[in-house]
Amino acid sequence: MGVLSQLLMEQGILSQTEKVRYETDGRIGKITINRPEKLNAMDSETYRALSEAWTTFQTDDDVWVGIVTGEGNRAFSAGADLTEAVEPGSVEWPEFWRTQEEMLLNNGLDVWKPVIAAVNGYCLAGGLTLLLATDIRIAGESAQFGLSEVKRGILPGNGGTQRAIRQLPHMAAMELLLTGDHVDAERARDWNLVTTVVPDEEVMSVAEEYAARILANGxxxxxxxxxxxxxxxxxxxxxxxxxxxxxxxxxxxxxxxxxxxxxxxxxxxxxxxxx
The missing domain is CATH 1.10.12.10 (Lyase 2-enoyl-coa Hydratase, Chain  A, domain 2)
Structure with a gap:
């Protein structure tokens, strides 16, 4: 870890694990899932770090708006890292899924500050469940969306089934939930899954523009x-x-x-x- 990262950690600006970064930029709190080599898939350590970051964001009186994103341009998040899981029925299986009890935005954490999602690349499974818990969603043109859990014989937890059916047209939600297939950014916008679609390189700047517009209000x-x-x-x-x-x-x-x-x-x- 470099000197700057160590300094940021000591100041509470950077999370104690590099799998998730929490940084502040004025009144904006930025949460970045930082496992680009794994398509920002979330293992148990990442879930714990996310829990820490959301709690910090929730309680920081100096931060009024949040932006959540994934490191790199390949993925917002591909969901849970299933390579950490083992076969159902074994002793270790419940230990993996216990990470869903962390204080996560998509698991019912009461965060009344607005949260903006900046999405490039894959937004799948738990990544899409996280997206469904945000308020404004900026997608890059190359973004892909899907609730792929059904292909693995499980269901979208942490509110995935419930938020999808409440937020999307019935047939759109059921297509995502029952097929597990991906849809592109344009179709996601047509379904009102995302707010707007922009060129990939503009995703973060547009998210910051939305944050600035919100910050101008009470x-x-x-x-x-x-x-x-x-x-x-x-x-x-x-x-x-x-x-x-x-x-x-x-x-x-x-x-x-x-x-x-x-x-x-x-x-x-x-x-x-x-x-």
Whole structure:
């Protein structure tokens, strides 16, 4: 490990394992799965490092938006590293799957800060399950998407089946889930699986542009909107609207809400502080 990496680790900017990097760039937290030689497949150590990175992102008051990506241009992530698994029924099998209990974004971790996915290459199995837990998704033209677990005799865990059927048209979700086949970026956009498709070399810059647009808004309002939309899906319309009223009442008491109104009256950009 180089001197810079060691320094970043000591400052808490770089994860303790190089299989996942967590870095901050102003108000943006960047999480990079860093196993390009394995198509960024996730073994148990990678899952633990991801858990650490998501927890750090969740609790860092200075970071307001996240970007998750995979190292290199060949893959966002090809999913779980099945070479680490052994035959079902053996003693070691449950130990591998216990990694799914980590604090992962796609396993129900409550992260109300917006998360943007920057996808190049393969986004398969657990990689696609992770994608389904993000809010805005930028795909390169060469990206390929698939829920390939069924080809291995298993199912997409960590919410893969449930998010797919909730987010995609029914027939699109069932095609992904039941065939395990790949679809290209254009078809993924047609299915609303990704937000936009751009040239491969522009994926990260476009993700950062989206982050900048979000950062121009009130951070407490952004988090409230994300939480309301996620929680409201499982509530009646009347209950969800009542929750919305409650959130709005609390937002109106914040300094950020007052700053937004004053900045508008003074024809200037607001200086939000998340308080």
């Amino acid at each position: 951070p407490l309002a952004v988090r409230a909107i994300k939480e309301l939309t996620v929680r409201g899906r499982n509530m009646s319309l009347a209950d969800a609207m009542r929750l919305e009223e409650s959130f709005q009442y609390h937002l109106l008491q914040t300094e950020d809400a007052k700053e937004g109104v004053v900045a508008f009256a003074e024809d200037r950009e607001p200086d939000y502080r998340a308080r």
